[in-house]
Amino acid sequence: MFDLPDEINYVLDKLYESGFEAYLVGGAVRDMLMQKPAHDYDVTTSANPDETKRVFSSHRVVETGIKHGTVTVIVNGTPVEITSFRRESAYSDGRHPDAVSFSKDVEDDLCRRDLTVNAIAYSKQKGCVDLFGGISDIENRIIRCVGSPEERFAEDHLRLLRAMRFSSVLGFAVEEKTKEAVHENRKFILTVSFERVFSELCKLLCGINAKEVLHEYSDVIFLLIPELAVQKGCEREYGDGKYDLYEHTVNCISYTEPLLHLRLAALLHDTVKPSGATETDTLRIRDTVAANVLSRLRCSAALADTVCRIIKYCDEQINGDDKVSVKRFASKVGIKTAKDVIKLKRADILAQDPRYYSRLSDLNAAYDVICEAEENGVALNVRDLAVNGRDIISLGVKSGPAVGELLRYALDGVISDNVGNEREPLLEYVRAHIKVK
Ligand code: ATP
Numbered sequence: 001m002f003d004l005p006d007e008i009n010y011v012l013d014k015l016y017e018s019g020f021e022a023y024l025v026g027g028a029v030r031d032m033l034m035q036k037p038a039h040d041y042d043v044t045t046s047a048n049p050d051e052t053k054r055v056f057s058s059h060r061v062v063e064t065g066i067k068h069g070t071v072t073v074i075v076n077g078t079p080v081e082i083t084s085f086r087r088e089s090a091y092s093d094g095r096h097p098d099a100v101s102f103s104k105d106v107e108d109d110l111c112r113r114d115l116t117v118n119a120i121a122y123s124k125q126k127g128c129v130d131l132f133g134g135i136s137d138i139e140n141r142i143i144r145c146v147g148s149p150e151e152r153f154a155e156d157h158l159r160l161l162r163a164m165r166f167s168s169v170l171g172f173a174v175e176e177k178t179k180e181a182v183h184e185n186r187k188f189i190l191t192v193s194f195e196r197v198f199s200e201l202c203k204l205l206c207g208i209n210a211k212e213v214l215h216e217y218s219d220v221i222f223l224l225i226p227e228l229a230v231q232k233g234c235e236r237e238y239g240d241g242k243y244d245l246y247e248h249t250v251n252c253i254s255y256t257e258p259l260l261h262l263r264l265a266a267l268l269h270d271t272v273k274p275s276g277a278t279e280t281d282t283l284r285i286r287d288t289v290a291a292n293v294l295s296r297l298r299c300s301a302a303l304a305d306t307v308c309r310i311i312k313y314c315d316e317q318i319n320g321d322d323k324v325s326v327k328r329f330a331s332k333v334g335i336k337t338a339k340d341v342i343k344l345k346r347a348d349i350l351a352q353d354p355r356y357y358s359r360l361s362d363l364n365a366a367y368d369v370i371c372e373a374e375e376n377g378v379a380l381n382v383r384d385l386a387v388n389g390r391d392i393i394s395l396g397v398k399s400g401p402a403v404g405e406l407l408r409y410a411l412d413g414v415i416s417d418n419v420g421n422e423r424e425p426l427l428e429y430v431r432a433h434i435k436v437k
């Protein structure tokens with residue numbers, strides 16, 4: 001017996017009382033069986049969409065995916081997605097079923113699902129309907145296709161990436177036949193829209209098993225991001241040792257927090273042009289390469305920008321002993337980027353030979369300097385100064401670029417502790433500078 005939110009119980013009960021079968025299905029059942037909090041609840045029912053609309057005629061009902069049999073019912077302000085049992089016919093394009101037909105049988109609906117762990121239905125009346133051994137696969141921590149992996153991947157090519165994603169997120173091993181089929185059918189992933197691919201890839205990257213999955217399925221990853229393929233076998237020299245650049249990338253990811261922008265930055269921080277590039281070229285262009293990859297993958301502009309800024313600045317020398325230079329750096333790139341850059345640099349070092357670990361203390365010190373500046377509200381931007389452009393003009397400066405320059409001079413004075421961030425001392429500090437000039 002699962003403890004479900006009131007609105008889900010209400011929907012399931014109401015459908016049942018109206019003479020239909022109704023189950024919770026998919027991720028929520030899987031997560032609850034794993035004693036994890038569920039986040040989205042999918043309801044599946046023998047009622048067809050028109051019947052569902054009639055059952056909930058006293059509620060607001062939105063036709064969110066009517067073609068696929070999904071309607072959303074608003075219960076006490078909470079949206080609940082209800083999908084009619086579906087049976088899918090052939091998939092001639094490997095992306096969409098040729099036709100969707102509704103069914104009265106929950107078995108049909110479970111058959112069309114991707115993985116055994118995602119194909120368990122639950123209702124109060126019937127308990128768990130587990131036709132493909134999903135519960136035992138959860139217990140044994142296994143990702144396995146429902147039915148023949150070859151067929152399932154041929155129907156919908158995205159599923160091979162979904163198998164990888166769930167292996168990473170749940171930390172489950174992929175069953176041998178499913179694994180083989182992922183490798184064998186990998187080229188079909190290129191027929192799927194990059195939007196769908198990117199959404200799965202992002203979840204994969206933030207999973208607890210990301211390292212293992214990126215390692216095992218590098219062949220799939222390289223098809224999606226050829227810029228990483230050139231890392232394979234590209235050995236970097238470090239002291240007496242060498243390491244493979246792709247291994248380094250994967251390790252670097254595993255040393256970052258599971259936050260998407262950091263993981264993407266780690267994934268792309270050492271990308272090289274597929275045509276190959278010299279070491280100096282590589283350093284200079286890698287934020288551009290990363291931007292190309294992210295745009296191709298249809299990443300949002302805001303996220304791509306965040307990621308590329310981290311990559312762009314991760315080659316800057318940061319000296320934790322020199323508080324002023326650290327604050328200058330944070331002032332130049334912004335506090336958030338500065339912290340993320342340090343996190344990426346830390347992961348980058350941890351992914352190298354342990355003899356370089358000594359550099360970590362420097363980065364930790366720099367991180368502390370930035371946190372301290374943030375907590376104490378230290379001015380790191382001209383906007384934070386106790387004087388503004390008008391104050392500078394009142395000193396007799398003509399409005400124009402000179403005003404901005406003087407504000408930046410004042411800011412640098414504050415950052416380097418030459419003057420406090422107070423109006424009068426700052427004006428005096430600027431006045432003295434103007435005189436000398
Ligand atoms: P998450 O916790 O990421 O939301 P989820 O299992 O709910 O996990 P969704 O992508 O939201 O995953 O999909 C909901 C359910 O729909 C899955 O559990 C699965 O049963 C089914 N499903 C989703 N995508 C596919 C697909 N491409 N092929 C077959 N079944 C799918």
Ligand code: MG
Pocket residue numbers: 027040
């Ligand atoms: Mg879901």
